[in-house]
Amino acid sequence: MHAIGPIAMFHVEPSRVGGDGRLPSQERTSRSRSTLPEGGHRAVSAVARTEMDRNNGLRTARASGNGGMQQKWTRAFLWISVVVWGLLVGAKLFDLRVLVGAWSASPPESLSLLPYGPRWPVDTGEFFIPISAALLLATLGALIAGWRTPARYRVLLALSLAMIFGVLILTVTEFWPRNAALWGVARGAPNALHDRDAIIRMAHEWVVLDWMRVVLGTVGFLASIRAVSVPFPPLGQPTTTSLPVKLAYGAGIAAVLAFVVYFVGKL
Numbered sequence: 594m595h596a597i598g599p600i601a602m603f604h605v606e607p608s609r610v611g612g613d614g615r616l617p618s619q620e621r622t623s624r625s626r627s628t629l630p631e632g633g634h635r636a637v638s639a640v641a642r643t644e645m646d647r648n649n650g651l652r653t654a655r656a657s658g659n660g661g662m663q664q665k666w667t668r669a670f671l672w673i674s675v676v677v678w679g680l681l682v683g684a685k686l687f688d689l690r691v692l693v694g695a696w697s698a699s700p701p702e703s704l705s706l707l708p709y710g711p712r713w714p715v716d717t718g719e720f721f722i723p724i725s726a727a728l729l730l731a732t733l734g735a736l737i738a739g740w741r742t743p744a745r746y747r748v749l750l751a752l753s754l755a756m757i758f759g760v761l762i763l764t765v766t767e768f769w770p771r772n773a774a775l776w777g778v779a780r781g782a783p784n785a786l787h788d789r790d791a792i793i794r795m796a797h798e799w800v801v802l803d804w805m806r807v808v809l810g811t812v813g814f815l816a817s818i819r820a821v822s823v824p825f826p827p828l829g830q831p832t833t834t835s836l837p838v839k840l841a842y843g844a845g846i847a848a849v850l851a852f853v854v855y856f857v858g859k860l
Contacts, residue, residue, distance in 0.1 A: 667735055667742070678817055680724060689804070689807065697796045697797075697800055725760065725761055729758060729761060729853060732750070
């Protein structure tokens with residue numbers, strides 16, 4: 594009996610090796626490849642291309658479907674913004690020219706015409722507060738829905754949101770304290786201002802700040818009109834957002850919603 598060594602384990606009888614040094618299995622594989630008709634190669638390639646086109650088509654359709662929904666939502670929020678901006682700016686101009694023009698004509702005597710108290714069955718805040726909150730939500734919705742639009746388009750959405758947010762911040766920080774002080778003078782509150790020059794100055798500041806609100810509103814109105822007037826741009830590819838950025842986005846949205854709740858709660 595002969596020992597089987599490493600070399601003997603891989604020994605192949607010469608009669609089983611072909612003339613070109615290949616094993617029979619290799620010859621069969623080579624013959625099967627060489628005997629595949631040329632049309633078969635074309636058929637295989639065509640099937641592969643068809644499968645790739647189908648996969649690409651599915652991806653394109655899926656992306657285009659998502660883009661279509663984003664376009665519809667962005668357009669819907671934009672149209673709401675345009676309509677509400679128009680109402681808000683128009684109402685503010687009327688308020689500034691008619692109502693404010695009356696009570697600021699000759700303070701402190703003219704402060705009796707302030708649109709508050711039992712002589713006014715409807716507080717002007719009952720109109721301006723809900724419509725302003727609705728506009729803030731509409732502009733925020735337009736920016737979120739159109740976040741993947743190009744920067745030149747997205748800046749219009751952000752500008753409209755920034756303008757209404759600026760108007761509301763100005764209202765809360767500058768107008769509400771002055772409204773309370775001027776109304777205190779009008780109804781003769783014990784802790785009201787008594788310095789005539791200070792009262793006149795406060796009424797004048799109120800008017801100047803109100804024109805500032807009109808300017809901000811006009812800029813926001815024009816930005817929304819521009820955004821809804823141009824063709825909707827193609828959306829960019831979705832990108833992976835890091836966790837800190839997602840948290841920052843979420844905190845910003847939560848802050849806006851909290852402000853809306855606080856603002857409407859003042860009705």
